[in-house]
Amino acid sequence: AIRMTQSPSSFSASTGDRVTITCRASQGISSYLAWYQQKPGKAPKLLIYAASTLQSGVPSRFSGSGSGTDFTLTISCLQSEDFATYYCQQYYSYPYTFGQGTKVEIK
Amino acid sequence: EVQLVESGGGLVQPGGSLRLSCAASGFTFSSYEMNWVRQAPGKGLEWVSYISSSGSTIYYADSVKGRFTISRDNAKNSLYLQMNSLRAEDTAVYYCARDQVAGHFDYWGQGTLVTVSS
Numbered sequence A: 001a002i003r004m005t006q007s008p009s010s011f012s013a014s015t016g017d018r019v020t021i022t023c024r025a026s027q028g029i030s031s032y033l034a035w036y037q038q039k040p041g042k043a044p045k046l047l048i049y050a051a052s053t054l055q056s057g058v059p060s061r062f063s064g065s066g067s068g069t070d071f072t073l074t075i076s077c078l079q080s081e082d083f084a085t086y087y088c089q090q091y092y093s094y095p096y097t098f099g100q101g102t103k104v105e106i107k
Numbered sequence B: 001e002v003q004l005v006e007s008g009g010g011l012v013q014p015g016g017s018l019r020l021s022c023a024a025s026g027f028t029f030s031s032y033e034m035n036w037v038r039q040a041p042g043k044g045l046e047w048v049s050y051i052s053s054s055g056s057t058i059y060y061a062d063s064v065k066g067r068f069t070i071s072r073d074n075a076k077n078s079l080y081l082q083m084n085s086l087r088a089e090d091t092a093v094y095y096c097a098r099d100q101v102a103g104h105f106d107y108w109g110q111g112t113l114v115t116v117s118s
Helices: none
Strands: A004-007 A010-013 A019-025 A033-038 A045-049 A062-067 A070-075 A085-090 A102-106 B003-007 B010-012 B018-025 B034-039 B045-051 B058-060 B068-073 B078-083 B092-101 B104-108 B112-116
Touching: A004 A085, A019 A033, A019 A085, A019 A102, A033 A062, A033 B104, A045 A062, A045 B104, A070 A085, A085 B045, B003 B092, B018 B034, B018 B092, B018 B112, B034 B078, B034 B104, B045 B068, B045 B078, B045 B092, B058 B068
Parallel strands: A010 A102, B010 B112
Antiparallel strands: A004 A019, A019 A070, A033 A045, A033 A085, A062 A070, A085 A102, B003 B018, B018 B078, B034 B045, B034 B092, B045 B058, B068 B078, B092 B104, B092 B112
């Protein structure tokens, strides 16, 4: 199975900050990568797919980049509603696998 | 409006069985591939199983292979997960998720909690 490793596992940030989360695949996955946001007690929400395509309705402050093994999710100007846990997911091959998550907390 | 509503979770003893259901509405269910994803308490997301739109192609995570069975009834707009030989490590919230295209999930249900404990 392809292993997905996110970094950092958690960090604190302030509203208005530019934040970047990285995701590394244990083997090349082309651009078959999605990013999700999850808030406590809620289902995950798709933010980005195909590594850089913004899902309909997702604010443009979210962006994704990368291909092969290294990927990033960037939030250009952190808003209060963005404090959550973020997961990357590869869908290059079964079994689909997720990163362990990155929790973004309020500083 | 797309809606996915899971049901069937609950408390079950180790070795027991449970059948989860996911009722879909607001879209043409028979045109979409579907998945089950689970999340153990305080842990990350784990993909469990996939079924194609017709039901002809199915995949499982190694952790559930041989114990869980995914199925669907397109006439009833429903997805199922039959879980047998349940273990404590199967304790999780189980989500059904619609496959937008080729493996990323654009809609998720609210989840149903399965607790395996004596």
